[in-house]
Amino acid sequence: MSDAMRFAPSEIRVRKGETIRFVVTNVGKIRHEMVLGTADDLRKHAELMKKYPDMHHEDPNHVSLDPGKSGEIVWQFTESGVVEFACLQPGHFDAGMKGRIVVR
Numbered sequence: 001m002s003d004a005m006r007f008a009p010s011e012i013r014v015r016k017g018e019t020i021r022f023v024v025t026n027v028g029k030i031r032h033e034m035v036l037g038t039a040d041d042l043r044k045h046a047e048l049m050k051k052y053p054d055m056h057h058e059d060p061n062h063v064s065l066d067p068g069k070s071g072e073i074v075w076q077f078t079e080s081g082v083v084e085f086a087c088l089q090p091g092h093f094d095a096g097m098k099g100r101i102v103v104r
Ligand SMILES: [Cu+2]
Pocket: 001, 005, 031, 032, 033, 087, 088, 089, 092, 097
């Protein structure tokens, strides 16, 4: 995750049934996070984060990282389709900090 408001890579392909360990690094100088969810969930959550920017989460679909830190999300993809991910720090989602996981 970078201060250019991008994930690299921003598209990931997995097989249905696979369990993936995402090792996520914040290479920027500000806080970033990776949250997995549906496009709808992420959009709603991004709006909420504008009202409550200090909201913190301990959810298993989420990792929030200070500059220079790494963290993990472990997730099993049980259905084929598209799962989105995004950074929900205020303004980052709107700046395009998002990506997709294609499950086949
Ligand atoms: Cu961010």
